[in-house]
Amino acid sequence: MTVTLADVAARAQVSPATVSRVLNGNYPVAAKTRERVLRAVDELDYVLNGPASALAAATSDLVGILVNDIADPFFGIMAGAVQSEIGGQPDGRAGGERLAVVCNTGGSPEREITYLTLLQRQRAAAVVLTGGAVENPAHVEAVSAKLRRLADAGTRVVLCGRPPVPGTDAVAITFDNRGGGQRLTEHLIALGHRRIAYIAGPEERTTTRHRLEGHRDALAAHGIEDDPRLTVHGPYDRRSGYDATLELLRRDRSLTAIVAANDTVALGACAALRDEGLRIPDDVSVAGFDDLPFSIDAVPALTTVRLPLAAAGARAGRIAMGREERPPGGIATVQGELMVRGSTAAPRG
Amino acid sequence: MTVTLADVAARAQVSPATVSRVLNGNYPVAAKTRERVLRAVDELDYVLNGPASALAAATSDLVGILVNDIADPFFGIMAGAVQSEIGGQPDGRAGGERLAVVCNTGGSPEREITYLTLLQRQRAAAVVLTGGAVENPAHVEAVSAKLRRLADAGTRVVLCGRPPVPGTDAVAITFDNRGGGQRLTEHLIALGHRRIAYIAGPEERTTTRHRLEGHRDALAAHGIEDDPRLTVHGPYDRRSGYDATLELLRRDRSLTAIVAANDTVALGACAALRDEGLRIPDDVSVAGFDDLPFSIDAVPALTTVRLPLAAAGARAGRIAMGREERPPGGIATVQGELMVRGSTAAPRG
DNA sequence: CTGTTAGCGCTTTCAC
DNA sequence: GTGAAAGCGCTAACAG
Numbered sequence: 001m002t003v004t005l006a007d008v009a010a011r012a013q014v015s016p017a018t019v020s021r022v023l024n025g026n027y028p029v030a031a032k033t034r035e036r037v038l039r040a041v042d043e044l045d046y047v048l049n050g051p052a053s054a055l056a057a058a059t060s061d062l063v064g065i066l067v068n069d070i071a072d073p074f075f076g077i078m079a080g081a082v083q084s085e086i087g088g089q090p091d092g093r094a095g096g097e098r099l100a101v102v103c104n105t106g107g108s109p110e111r112e113i114t115y116l117t118l119l120q121r122q123r124a125a126a127v128v129l130t131g132g133a134v135e136n137p138a139h140v141e142a143v144s145a146k147l148r149r150l151a152d153a154g155t156r157v158v159l160c161g162r163p164p165v166p167g168t169d170a171v172a173i174t175f176d177n178r179g180g181g182q183r184l185t186e187h188l189i190a191l192g193h194r195r196i197a198y199i200a201g202p203e204e205r206t207t208t209r210h211r212l213e214g215h216r217d218a219l220a221a222h223g224i225e226d227d228p229r230l231t232v233h234g235p236y237d238r239r240s241g242y243d244a245t246l247e248l249l250r251r252d253r254s255l256t257a258i259v260a261a262n263d264t265v266a267l268g269a270c271a272a273l274r275d276e277g278l279r280i281p282d283d284v285s286v287a288g289f290d291d292l293p294f295s296i297d298a299v300p301a302l303t304t305v306r307l308p309l310a311a312a313g314a315r316a317g318r319i320a321m322g323r324e325e326r327p328p329g330g331i332a333t334v335q336g337e338l339m340v341r342g343s344t345a346a347p348r349g
Numbered sequence: 350m351t352v353t354l355a356d357v358a359a360r361a362q363v364s365p366a367t368v369s370r371v372l373n374g375n376y377p378v379a380a381k382t383r384e385r386v387l388r389a390v391d392e393l394d395y396v397l398n399g400p401a402s403a404l405a406a407a408t409s410d411l412v413g414i415l416v417n418d419i420a421d422p423f424f425g426i427m428a429g430a431v432q433s434e435i436g437g438q439p440d441g442r443a444g445g446e447r448l449a450v451v452c453n454t455g456g457s458p459e460r461e462i463t464y465l466t467l468l469q470r471q472r473a474a475a476v477v478l479t480g481g482a483v484e485n486p487a488h489v490e491a492v493s494a495k496l497r498r499l500a501d502a503g504t505r506v507v508l509c510g511r512p513p514v515p516g517t518d519a520v521a522i523t524f525d526n527r528g529g530g531q532r533l534t535e536h537l538i539a540l541g542h543r544r545i546a547y548i549a550g551p552e553e554r555t556t557t558r559h560r561l562e563g564h565r566d567a568l569a570a571h572g573i574e575d576d577p578r579l580t581v582h583g584p585y586d587r588r589s590g591y592d593a594t595l596e597l598l599r600r601d602r603s604l605t606a607i608v609a610a611n612d613t614v615a616l617g618a619c620a621a622l623r624d625e626g627l628r629i630p631d632d633v634s635v636a637g638f639d640d641l642p643f644s645i646d647a648v649p650a651l652t653t654v655r656l657p658l659a660a661a662g663a664r665a666g667r668i669a670m671g672r673e674e675r676p677p678g679g680i681a682t683v684q685g686e687l688m689v690r691g692s693t694a695a696p697r698g
Numbered sequence: 699c700t701g702t703t704a705g706c707g708c709t710t711t712c713a714c
Numbered sequence: 715g716t717g718a719a720a721g722c723g724c725t726a727a728c729a730g
Contacts, residue, residue, distance in 0.1 A: 002502065045498070047466060047469050047470050047498075048470050049404070049470070049472065050400075050403075050409075050470040050471040050472065051399070051400040051401075051403035051404040051409060051471070051472060052400075052404045054399075054400035055398070055400040055401045055404050060399075060400060062450075062471075069429065070419070070425050070428050070429045070432070070451070071422055071425040071426040071428075071429040072422075072425070073420055073421075073422055073425070075425075076419045076420040076421070076422070076424075076425045077420040079419050079420075079451070080418065080419045080420040080453055083419070083451075083453050084453070097463065097467055099450050099452065099464075099467055099468075099471065100450065100451055100452070100453075101411075101448050101449065101450050101451075102419070102428070102432075102449055102450075102451040103448065103449070104429055104432050104433070104449075114446065115448075117396060118446055118448055119448075120396050121396050121397050121398070121399040122399040122400070122411075122448065123398065123399065123400060149394070149396075153351060238642060238646070264642075267643065267646040268646075270646065271645075271646055274648075293587060293613075294616065294643040296620075297587070297616040297617075297619065297620055297647065298646065298647075298648070299623075299647070299648035
């Protein structure tokens with residue numbers, strides 16, 4: 001029923017081994033033979049059996065990409081960039097191509113481990129973990145153990161937008177979330193703000209913690225008290241920004257600026273402020289983080305910290321494919337760039 | 350070096366066959382034996398070899414999802430929804446789980462075919478094609494042939510947000526783009542607009558054509574001339590909306606409304622209008638399509654057509670897994686809902 | 699440059 | 715309920 005390598009070999013009057021060599025192109029084959037084989041492949045409409053080939057060669061052309069939420073452009077951009085680099089030579093033929101297995105963890109530690117196991121089962125050629133990590137000690141250890149196993153099995157592991165995992169030698173492309181957070185809050189302070197609220201991401205996450213720490217560093221550096229009532233935690237979504245803003249306003253109507261954990265949250269905050277009849281930035285300044293594509297079109301345009309998501313993803317992809325050397329020490333820190341736009345201004349009065 | 354089924358069998362003092370049966374759980378195994386096997390699996394930290402198992406069983410647990418652009422939430426939302434439905438029972442264990450292979454075609458017909466071949470090679474359990482299709486006859490035929498082959502090989506094929514492919518019996522969940530486009534333009538006409546510009550998507554695409562046809566249907570139904578100078582084509586991105594708007598304004602400063610191919614394009618249009626000193630909707634009304642999450646936060650909030658992307662993706666996922674019956678005739682049309690918001694109003698004067 | 703020969707690690711009849 | 719044995723389709727030494 002289904003055409004196999006042997007069928008092609010028979011038709012081309014060569015041995016299966018030769019067909020395999022032609023298809024993989026890693027071996028010298030006479031031009032005429034190769035042509036004959038290729039013709040047979042075409043005529044028979046033959047498609048290689050991936051699992052069989054993976055089994056025999058003990059490698060696969062699958063690359064895993066772990067993301068928190070594929071519907072979030074933050075992850076989509078990185079995933080797309082990784083994928084654009086893992087493909088084979090752009091010769092159109094379906095050879096040498098690698099497939100991206102995108103795994104949506106939803107931020108759940110259990111799913112993260114489950115997916116890593118599944119990828120290990122597939123004998124993935126590489127795995128790229130994107131976004132912040134959960135800091136729970138048990139989970140950190142579990143991830144570390146998994147990554148070690150994967151590496152032992154020959155899977156290349158790269159972290160993108162995530163801090164290094166202790167106990168592994170996985171390459172890490174990390175974002176300087178702390179520095180970005182600090183510059184953002186410093187910008188607000190320079191503008192004259194003192195009552196600055198902070199809508200943080202979910203607890204126990206590296207990204208959340210680093211950005212928040214940067215914010216606090218800035219406050220401390222300027223002798224501004226860090227009022228715990230001005231910090232609220234929530235998921236990285238619009239709703240969280242909306243609700244948190246209402247809550248913050250309830251707690252302290254005198255706040256003059258809101259820094260959000262990311263741009264999506266910031267948009268929610270803007271919506272809440274408008275619904276409360278407050279103007280941005282006249283009454284309250286708002287800032288985000290990431291500089292996602294829609295942020296520049298917000299009205300007013302959102303002040304934020306631009307993260308080179310596509311560049312980082314592409315680099316992670318290249319390293320995962322062994323096409324770029326690992327950075328010194330196995331870790332590369334990428335800076336965010338402060339983008340000052342219309343959503344922040346000096347406080348009134 | 351690497352632990353195999355045989356190792357587990359030896360340790361549990363059973364045959365490899367029994368271990369396989371325990372792991373797959375499709376066969377009766379004595380409770381005590383099963384327990385012994387599971388313990389051995391744990392102790393040895395054994396992970397099934399996916400390729401080997403796929404080869405022997407002639408099936409894999411990979412599900413392909415073709416998208417135009419994973420960084421675009423339009424596709425990210427559908428892909429995420431598909432993925433949420435293809436997972437196994439949510440029992441935490443890594444069994445019965447299916448992995449989503451997300452393939453970024455970038456809208457290129459060649460890459461679409463390449464990826465379908467790659468998925469065929471992987472013996473994917475199912476393939477979901479999302480978004481509009483390229484209408485080039487040669488490509489349509491190529492896709493049709495590929496899908497037939499996939500189906501023959503036992504891969505379930507589902508189209509999500511894409512019209513049926515002739516010559517195949519792939520299930521199609523399609524969006525009523527035409528109806529949506531029509532209602533949108535009718536809304537504008539009802540408001541009093543007559544000079545309505547249209548920024549269409551790329552040519553030769555079903556989505557582009559259907560939305561545009563809906564727009565023209567509405568114009569025709571109201572006896573409004575369809576001035577070809579008021580239609581511009583471009584990719585589905587912000588830049589296209591921006592540039593097209595400038596071009597349209599250059600051609601005819603008297604236009605009072607702009608309908609964009611989708612929300613992203615609409616945002617670009619809004620930006621261009623603002624840069625030209627025009628107010629929305631006072632000077633020019635703007636409408637989008639899709640109702641992506643950020644559209645409600647645009648200022649003014651974007652009038653658009655809401656597509657139930659997540660619901661459609663989830664349904665496609667369920668059908669792909671055989672967990673939901675195919676709709677009558679193999680095709681289900683999903684309506685879009687007109688969302689009237691602040692970006693559209695009656696023309697001045 | 700090409701053919702021969704063993705497996706890769708698992709599933710699955712078929713017996714017991 | 716469990717074991718034995720025969721492949722699944724391909725790759726990778728080895729020869730030649």
